[in-house]
Amino acid sequence: MRPGLLGLAVLLIALGGLGSAFAVSSVRATGNYLAVARAVPVGTALSADDVVTVQVAGGQGLAPVPADRLGEVLGKRATVTLTPGTLLTMAQLTDKPLLGPGQQQVSVGLKPSEVPAKKLRPGDKVLLLSTPGRDTEAGAPATRFQATVIDMATPAANSVVLYLALAVRDVPAVVSLAASDRIAVVLSAAA
Numbered sequence: 001m002r003p004g005l006l007g008l009a010v011l012l013i014a015l016g017g018l019g020s021a022f023a024v025s026s027v028r029a030t031g032n033y034l035a036v037a038r039a040v041p042v043g044t045a046l047s048a049d050d051v052v053t054v055q056v057a058g059g060q061g062l063a064p065v066p067a068d069r070l071g072e073v074l075g076k077r078a079t080v081t082l083t084p085g086t087l088l089t090m091a092q093l094t095d096k097p098l099l100g101p102g103q104q105q106v107s108v109g110l111k112p113s114e115v116p117a118k119k120l121r122p123g124d125k126v127l128l129l130s131t132p133g134r135d136t137e138a139g140a141p142a143t144r145f146q147a148t149v150i151d152m153a154t155p156a157a158n159s160v161v162l163y164l165a166l167a168v169r170d171v172p173a174v175v176s177l178a179a180s181d182r183i184a185v186v187l188s189a190a191a
Contacts, residue, residue: 032067036083038084077098114184115152129184
């Protein structure tokens with residue numbers, strides 16, 4: 001056997017061992033991250049009681065908030081409902097108000113078949129259209145209202161509640177239409 005080939009074989013074995021050690025250590029690497037300790041509704045400011053530090057092994061491809069950034073997340077509002085036991089990400093939090101200037105929040109109760117998507121997310125843009133009533137003239141144009149989804153809840157199997165940010169001027173008309181079940185919801189832009 002040639003000494004050069006023997007040296008090359010030893011070098012390749014050593015490099016393979018080092019590569020394996022690196023792969024195992026990177027998969028087993030653990031870090032301390034923030035997880036949700038209790039349910040946090042949309043729009044609620046995060047407090048220290050809402051989060052817990054957890055140790056996670058691996059986690060390649062995840063973007064959880066490192067535990068040492070706790071100070072950065074406290075006081076920020078949840079843009080989605082935070083579920084206990086899930087890792088916290090910065091995409092779930094905001095400094096911005098959920099209601100913009102000149103907006104108010106309304107809730108609209110719907111049947112599941114009246115919701116334009118299986119799950120609407122905060123920030124989705126919807127169009128609210130008036131539907132004809134008994135006294136409405138045939139062919140009358142529908143009134144349109146633009147709104148932004150703040151949250152969506154399903155309190156029962158046959159009901160859905162949409163929480164919407166709506167222009168203040170449109171709130172009375174939308175509340176009246178919703179009370180008489182004369183409103184249709186159309187998804188116009190996903191967040």
